[in-house]
Amino acid sequence: MSEITQLTIAGEAHLHFAEEICTMMEQAAQQRGTGIAKRSPLYVSAKMLEGKAVIAISNGRPVGFCYIETWGHGMYVANSGLIVHPDFRNTGLARRIKEEIFKLSRKTFPEAKIFGITTSLAVMKINSDLGYKPVTFSELTTDEDFWKGCQSCRNYDILTRTDRSHCLCTGMLYDPDKKPKVEAQKPSKEERWERFKRFMKFEGFKEGADRLRQKIKNKSNNLKSNKSSWLKIPLF
Structure with missing residues (x-):
C-alpha cells in the first residue's frame, strides 16, 4: 500500500477524478449492502469547483473523498459521500478526511448545524469524537431536497414506510450552540x-x-x- 501524497480541498485540478470517485461510491454501496446515495460526476465536479470537498490522492489516483452539502439556507450542513479506497481502509484515512471536511464546514459555515446519517459504526465513532450527538430524524433538516437524495438508496422504502421517522441509518448532529463542557483539569x-x-x-x-x-x-x-x-x- 502506498502512502497518501496529498490530502487537500478539491478544486478545478481534480475534476478529472469525478467519474472515478463516483465509481468508488457505487462499488462501496454494493459491497456493504447498505445505502450510499448515488451522485453523478457532474454533481461531484460542482462540489469541487465550489471548494466544498476534500480529496485524498496517492500515486496520482483518488483514494478518499468527502463533500459538503447545505440545506435550509445554510442553517444545516451535511458532510456527505465519505469514501475510502479498499486498499486504504483501516489506516485512519477516513478519520483524517472527516476531520478535514469538518474543519472546512466550521470555517465556511460557522453558525450552521452539521449533521449526517450513516450505517457505519466507524463513522459514528469519528462523528462522536468530533462532537456530534445521536438525534432523531426530526431534529435534522426538513429540507425536502435532502430527503430526495435518499431515493437512490436501497433502503429508501424503509424511510418512506416510517414517514421519515427512522431508517437503518443513525442520525447525528453537531450543534455549535451546544459546545461540550470542558472538564476541570485533574491534578497530576x-x-x-x-x-x-x-x-x-x-x-x-x-x-x-x-x-x-x-x-x-x-x-x-x-x-x-x-x-x-x-x-x-x-x-x-
Missing part, C-alpha cells in the same frame, strides 16, 4: 503528592489548636463552677 500525580505532604505537616494546625484551647480555658474561668476536669481531656 506530582501535585497530589505535594498536597498530601503539606497535609501531613499539619501546616497551621498546632497554632489553631492552641487558640482553641485558650478560648475554652478563658471561658471556663468565667464560670462559677469549679468543675473543670473536662479540660484535662485531650482535645487532639
Whole structure:
C-alpha cells in the first residue's frame, strides 16, 4: 500500500477524478449492502469547483473523498459521500478526511448545524469524537431536497414506510450552540503528592489548636463552677 501524497480541498485540478470517485461510491454501496446515495460526476465536479470537498490522492489516483452539502439556507450542513479506497481502509484515512471536511464546514459555515446519517459504526465513532450527538430524524433538516437524495438508496422504502421517522441509518448532529463542557483539569500525580505532604505537616494546625484551647480555658474561668476536669481531656 502506498502512502497518501496529498490530502487537500478539491478544486478545478481534480475534476478529472469525478467519474472515478463516483465509481468508488457505487462499488462501496454494493459491497456493504447498505445505502450510499448515488451522485453523478457532474454533481461531484460542482462540489469541487465550489471548494466544498476534500480529496485524498496517492500515486496520482483518488483514494478518499468527502463533500459538503447545505440545506435550509445554510442553517444545516451535511458532510456527505465519505469514501475510502479498499486498499486504504483501516489506516485512519477516513478519520483524517472527516476531520478535514469538518474543519472546512466550521470555517465556511460557522453558525450552521452539521449533521449526517450513516450505517457505519466507524463513522459514528469519528462523528462522536468530533462532537456530534445521536438525534432523531426530526431534529435534522426538513429540507425536502435532502430527503430526495435518499431515493437512490436501497433502503429508501424503509424511510418512506416510517414517514421519515427512522431508517437503518443513525442520525447525528453537531450543534455549535451546544459546545461540550470542558472538564476541570485533574491534578497530576506530582501535585497530589505535594498536597498530601503539606497535609501531613499539619501546616497551621498546632497554632489553631492552641487558640482553641485558650478560648475554652478563658471561658471556663468565667464560670462559677469549679468543675473543670473536662479540660484535662485531650482535645487532639
